[in-house]
Amino acid sequence: xxxxxxxxxxxxxxxxxxxxxxxxxxxxxxxxxxxxxxxxx
Numbered sequence: 463x464x465x466x467x468x469x470x471x472x473x474x475x476x477x478x479x480x481x482x483x484x485x486x487x488x489x490x491x492x493x494x495x496x497x498x499x500x501x502x503x
Contacts, residue, residue: 463480463481463482463483463491464480464481464491464492464494465478465479465480465481466478466479466481466495466498467479479498481494481495
């Protein structure tokens with residue numbers, strides 16, 4: 463699993479996005495996390 467910061471809620475608290483995948487699929491998690499970070503910038 464990977465957790466990525468996703469901004470802030472209306473009340474100011476931080477919000478995160480958790481990405482999960484089946485066992486031994488870490489590469490898939492890293493690719494998705496990388497894509498999300500590139501889309502946010």
